[in-house]
Amino acid sequence: MVSILDELSQAVIGGDAAAVKESTEKALAQGLTPEKIFREALIPGMDEVGRRMEAEEYFIPEVLLSARAMKSASEVLKPLIAQSKTVEPLGRVVIGTVQGDLHDIGKNLVAMMLEAKDFEVTDLGIDVPPEQFIEKVKNTKADILAISAMLTTTMQKMDETIKSLRTAGYRENLIVMVGGAPVTADYSRNIGADGFAIDAAGAARLAEKLITERVKP
């Protein structure tokens, strides 16, 4: 007898948005909390998707489809979580693609995977100037700023953004993560970012690691 949480997890892995929505509603009807649903069905589901992506069993189509399916669950659950003030997200993230850069698929995947890990994500979209990142970090009291760039010409804006954060006094209490095709671990270190990941699954894991390490019990 498959539990509702297993059913939901499988639906995420299978990329079946309708089944995900249905199973999520069933789980809620059975009295399961949104938090439990995230932690025991959605997150394991997306973790498995990430594992399959890294094992080259899943390619971009399958990953995007699962991410979309996952989104249909979080659309049901997020309003409930927002209402119940007792449940805090794992952390608050501001994410966006740097100024002059119009690429966003990878960044969108990262945003979805972060939501699956129970982060509250504010996605600023593409072509985001440093000032806009800082403004949003301030307004949302973000724990993490995740910056994406796909071009070697625009990735310099990551450096500029971090410098601007420092000048504005927001760098110290913030975790800054960077990613995108031209970004390397070396570059990330050179510009003083806290972390870098090569793909969405890695980014979500890294965010979780960095935030749990920061918040000392």
Next chain:
Amino acid sequence: MSLSHRERVIRALSHQEVDRVPFELGSTANSSIHIEEYQKLKASFGVEAEDTILHKMMQTAAVHEPILQALDIDVRGVFPGSPDSRPDIPVGDDGYQDALGVVRRKPPGSLYYDLVKCPLAGPITIQDIVNFSWPDPSDPGFTRGIRERLLYLRENTDYAIVLQLPSAVVHTTQYLRGFEDWFLDLAGDEKLAGALFDAAVEYNSAVAEEILKVGGDLADVVATADDMGSQNGPLVSPEMYRRLLKPRDKKYFDTIKKYTKAFIHLHSCGSIYKLLNDFIELGVDVINPVQVAAKNMDSSILGPEFGDRLSFWGGIDSQHILPFGTTEEVKAEVKRRIKDFAPGGGYILGAVHNIQPGVPVENIIAMYEAGKEYGRYPITQE
């Protein structure tokens, strides 16, 4: 033996050893140089002539004859035009809408025009695809001047001639549908994806047919494109490629083969190792740009495994060596790729993809100098 440039290329593509490895620069829109970088190359050769853009989206420049001759480039390209009935329409300060209704922007600081609006993105139905208005393939804009240019090259030069054809199906449908929806369709709505692929391949085949009717008999190589790889693997699983894309590719390549006996050159970025046997099956003779830094694409893998069945066009690493290496490292790179690709013929040397801003001009020169130094047959390397 004093070979003409054309003989050298044709024999190399026929997997015969010749006098030296042939060189490429500028015969396709994917194997030339970015217009900004080209200014430096022009300056170093003292060329002041006006520029021509080969490809607006990628900002690829045509290379002037004095430079091609100085570098002893063996190939010359002939490019189709755009439909007269659908000229580009400016959009905002930094964008344009093309013949298919796709809108792109080049924001300040960017080097290329990037996709911003796709006419078939979002929640569409098969009816929307059926109703989509394609340009007329018989529009004279596509073929104007092609035969004249081909005849000129044939009669007045001894260069190998590359005739550019439209992309097969992937590029066209990604631009129309948008990348995200394109991938989602493949995973979740194969009927819709298939309908779009069929419509696109029908259009591209019709345009290719028009171009080949005026030039298929005069070209040595016909070049098409479809990006199937990313840095770490194919864009879609090989199983999905074979089920959903390969039948459409087959239709396109069968059309090409009907109208020309030229070598078929396929441009595909990324890690396509897992699809190479499929491309061979479709009749592809040449692979470009050979993104050697991508997964499973190193020349030491591709050369031995595929060298007898495929020719490799490109192969000099542009992700690390050309932009960031010393001239010595560039020469070592050329030596290495020649060692892997050139024995038995089947290698045309050039950068992986268009040479980008930031590549030191000395490295471009060093690449071709090393090509001369290490590319003499027989290839002897310890």
